[in-house]
Amino acid sequence: MSRPVFRFAPSPNGHLHLGHALSALLNVRAANALNGRFLLRLEDIDLARCTPDLEQEMLEDLDWLGVPLEEPMLRQSQAFEHYRKALEHLQDLGLVYAAYLTRAEIRTFVADYESTGRHWPRDPDGAPVYPGDHAVLAEHERKARASSDAPFALRLNMAKALAKIGKSLSWQEGGSEGKALFRSDQKIEAKAADWGDVILARKDTPTSYHLSVVVDDARQGITDILRGQDLYHATSVHRVLQELLELPEPRYRHHRLILGVDGRKLSKSSKDTSLRSLRASGMTHADLRRRLGL
Numbered sequence: 001m002s003r004p005v006f007r008f009a010p011s012p013n014g015h016l017h018l019g020h021a022l023s024a025l026l027n028v029r030a031a032n033a034l035n036g037r038f039l040l041r042l043e044d045i046d047l048a049r050c051t052p053d054l055e056q057e058m059l060e061d062l063d064w065l066g067v068p069l070e071e072p073m074l075r076q077s078q079a080f081e082h083y084r085k086a087l088e089h090l091q092d093l094g095l096v097y098a099a100y101l102t103r104a105e106i107r108t109f110v111a112d113y114e115s116t117g118r119h120w121p122r123d124p125d126g127a128p129v130y131p132g133d134h135a136v137l138a139e140h141e142r143k144a145r146a147s148s149d150a151p152f153a154l155r156l157n158m159a160k161a162l163a164k165i166g167k168s169l170s171w172q173e174g175g176s177e178g179k180a181l182f183r184s185d186q187k188i189e190a191k192a193a194d195w196g197d198v199i200l201a202r203k204d205t206p207t208s209y210h211l212s213v214v215v216d217d218a219r220q221g222i223t224d225i226l227r228g229q230d231l232y233h234a235t236s237v238h239r240v241l242q243e244l245l246e247l248p249e250p251r252y253r254h255h256r257l258i259l260g261v262d263g264r265k266l267s268k269s270s271k272d273t274s275l276r277s278l279r280a281s282g283m284t285h286a287d288l289r290r291r292l293g294l
């Protein structure tokens with residue numbers, strides 16, 4: 001059997017925190033335990049928020065963690081051409097449309113809809129499912145936006161995409177640490193319809209997280225995607241895109257999350273769990289492993 005390939009794919013748009021440390025260390029461990037490779041990928045498509053300084057600091061944090069950095073690293077900001085091609089493929093399949101509703105318009109639509117006692121569906125991240133421009137804008141307004149300079153997102157027509165695929169999709173979920181790492185996989189049914197029409201690109205950015213992650217996992221030959229449980233449901237979208245783009249299906253492993261004292265997911269903006277501040281306050285590797293339950 002060929003060697004498994006793992007990856008850690010952080011975005012340098014803030015400081016790494018304890019959750020990233022767990023993810024990076026579990027990937028390195030799994031790669032070692034299974035005689036695999038470990039690759040780092042910089043997910044820096046958000047050119048406004050990902051800065052060279054943050055990237056440098058992120059690499060220092062990873063170095064402190066003892067994460068091996070195999071060169072050259074794949075940097076998404078240098079791979080827009082690959083995402084553009086994938087997007088064009090989906091456009092050629094007739095599955096992509098320009099969507100003009102602003103966040104505020106979606107919010108107002110949902111509030112009006114729910115004011116009558118009905119419930120508008122939310123995606124697995126809790127955001128309202130995109131209602132479609134027809135539901136909100138008059139015909140002349142849609143035309144005016146399409147022929148103007150108005151911002152837009154390119155969205156996947158999910159219902160059409162699922163109809164095109166024409167079969168139910170699933171993924172193989174393996175264990176992420178300890179003995180479970182070797183456990184045989186569970187088959188998980190993908191429920192991409194719950195996401196509605198996800199964003200594939202924007203007027204000024206020719207890609208999105210969902211699109212670039214599947215393109216790059218394939219480009220890097222990733223066989224095992226070990227990432228936080230917070231991305232578990234996103235896997236349904238990734239399976240749809242892999243199927244449409246005819247990309248290989250990796251195995252997935254979603255790991256536990258490290259929660260803050262308030263019981264919530266850690267965020268890059270919270271200073272007290274950033275690796276830099278913990279290190280500055282004297283945290284050692286042994287302390288870190290204890291805190292991560294490793």
Ligand code: GLU
Pocket residue numbers: 009010011043213226227228231
């Ligand atoms: N770049 C994503 C993040 O920092 C992770 C992507 C993934 O592991 O699929 O949350």
